Amino acid sequence: xxxxxxxxxxxxxxxxxxxxxxxxxxxxxxxxxxxxxxxxxxxxxxxxxxxxxxxxxxxxxxxxxxxxxxxxxxxxxxxxxxxxxxxxxxxxxxxxxxxxxxxxxxxxxxxxxxxxxxxxxxxxxxxxxxxxxxxxxxxxxxxxxxxxxxxxxxxxxxxxxxxxxxxxxxxxxxxxxxxxxxxxxxxxxxxxxxxxxxxxxxxxxxxxxxxxxxxxxxxxxxxxxxxxxxxxxxxxxxxxxxxxxxxxxxxxxxxxxxxxxxxxxxxxxxxxxxxxxxxxxxxxxxxxxxxxxxxxxxxxxxxxxxxxxxxxxxxxxxxxxxxxxxxxxxxxxxxxxxxxxxxxxxxxxxxxxxxxxxxxxxxxxxxxxxxxxxxxxxxxxxxxxxx
Amino acid sequence: xxxxxxxxxxxxxxxxxxxxxxxxxxxxxxxxxxxxxxxxxxxxxxxxxxxxxxxxxxxxxxxxxxxxxxxxxxxxxxxxxxxxxxxxxxxxxxxxxxxxxxxxxxxxxxxxxxxxxxxxxxxxxxxxxxxxxx
Numbered sequence: 143x144x145x146x147x148x149x150x151x152x153x154x155x156x157x158x159x160x161x162x163x164x165x166x167x168x169x170x171x172x173x174x175x176x177x178x179x180x181x182x183x184x185x186x187x188x189x190x191x192x193x194x195x196x197x198x199x200x201x202x203x204x205x206x207x208x209x210x211x212x213x214x215x216x217x218x219x220x221x222x223x224x225x226x227x228x229x230x231x232x233x234x235x236x237x238x239x240x241x242x243x244x245x246x247x248x249x250x251x252x253x254x255x256x257x258x259x260x261x262x263x264x265x266x267x268x269x270x271x272x273x274x275x276x277x278x279x280x281x282x283x284x285x286x287x288x289x290x291x292x293x294x295x296x297x298x299x300x301x302x303x304x305x306x307x308x309x310x311x312x313x314x315x316x317x318x319x320x321x322x323x324x325x326x327x328x329x330x331x332x333x334x335x336x337x338x339x340x341x342x343x344x345x346x347x348x349x350x351x352x353x354x355x356x357x358x359x360x361x362x363x364x365x366x367x368x369x370x371x372x373x374x375x376x377x378x379x380x381x382x383x384x385x386x387x388x389x390x391x392x393x394x395x396x397x398x399x400x401x402x403x404x405x406x407x408x409x410x411x412x413x414x415x416x417x418x419x420x421x422x423x424x425x426x427x428x429x430x431x432x433x434x435x436x437x438x439x440x441x442x443x444x445x446x447x448x449x450x451x452x453x454x455x456x457x458x459x460x461x462x463x464x465x466x467x468x469x470x471x472x473x474x475x476x477x478x479x480x481x482x483x484x485x486x487x488x489x490x491x492x493x494x495x496x497x498x499x500x501x502x503x504x505x506x507x508x509x510x511x512x513x514x515x516x517x518x519x520x521x522x523x524x525x526x527x528x529x
Numbered sequence: 530x531x532x533x534x535x536x537x538x539x540x541x542x543x544x545x546x547x548x549x550x551x552x553x554x555x556x557x558x559x560x561x562x563x564x565x566x567x568x569x570x571x572x573x574x575x576x577x578x579x580x581x582x583x584x585x586x587x588x589x590x591x592x593x594x595x596x597x598x599x600x601x602x603x604x605x606x607x608x609x610x611x612x613x614x615x616x617x618x619x620x621x622x623x624x625x626x627x628x629x630x631x632x633x634x635x636x637x638x639x640x641x642x643x644x645x646x647x648x649x650x651x652x653x654x655x656x657x658x659x660x661x662x663x
Contacts, residue, residue, distance in 0.1 A: 269597035279560045283621050284600045289608050292591035300633055345592040393610050393618040398589055
């Protein structure tokens, strides 16, 4: 089976892009990726598009075909498909593209992730985003994605005697890193006090514990080992790619603060890569809510259950022991559902290629990315490296 | 947030908390399941209806301030995960109480209440909520 390499990346800025349409931002990211990879669109063997809520928000389905056509490449007749696993859609699209290349069916694939979240207003969006949780047995009762995260947070804080300031550090770190990322939704730094004093959303979580609704698009070009050799391209290798899925509803899980699929996907990806956690230079985690950041660090294996606090105290900044979310994370780079999973890998690609500018981490050799679906129904973990 | 047929077919579970029991392992499921995740094929055709008493305790709770349109009039409300005495955990609101009286571990029992409405002239959804057990 062929190894898979990332050979190009592109992004449209994340944020509230009222003057731009879903197809515009998706095409911008895709064409930037094609340009950076030095390929032609006629070289594409397949296109995989991660998108979560296009049908509900924009009332538009079959986005893969729409984007491809809007990019002006309908006449190339490239197969394209949309991949949907709610908030992990982008990471799942990336994984499917990897599997496609490994199968030998084609040598080059485009992965896109795009979401237009600011088309509709606040309360209506809470209803629509609640389609990532169990509509009939969670959302029906008044549960929202934020409320489920809050249920995890309350129990976590109670069982491990953890205070809100520990959760807030995840958001503070995200904002600090995003201040150095020109594609980020929020580029302001925040203090712990600001994070702790924000408007309540679902107690104990407040506005600064919750990732924003962002528009955004990210794209990557993947190539087979054969292509990379023949063209003398120095890509970033996909060393591990794993997905795991467990119970859908939060109330069906044995623990309210353990996402078993994250643990399993992390173990699988590390095994494929032949690496241990000590080898990982940086991690992009799915912190749609601050508590999920803590849970991810623990379930990925970087800290024991209930002990993420110690890991955070040892430094998660760009020069820390384990740099977390150099991109600014979901909280500050932004959270366009279907794009985020691709965006995390774009960040890992820039870091590994030493192209991350002001937020470049020193000597990045291996990077891990983690994307979670909903309240933890599924997780996708990737390990990327330079050789 | 729900069409008529969906509401109609869910009435037994929403109105009187009808769950399912796996006759192979005797585990009780609510919301109802068609297949027991423990017994798998041994449970097929052996998942029988069982009524849940509605008694349980709070495993975790939150006070929800930002809500979908259907719940705006109720905010802020308490949403909790309840461990039912029959075994399963479910999500539901805790009502008729002071917010500060809600705590992890408190005993609750189910009550039949209006949950939401589909707009001014739409369907009214009823179902279970919980009150603190005095």
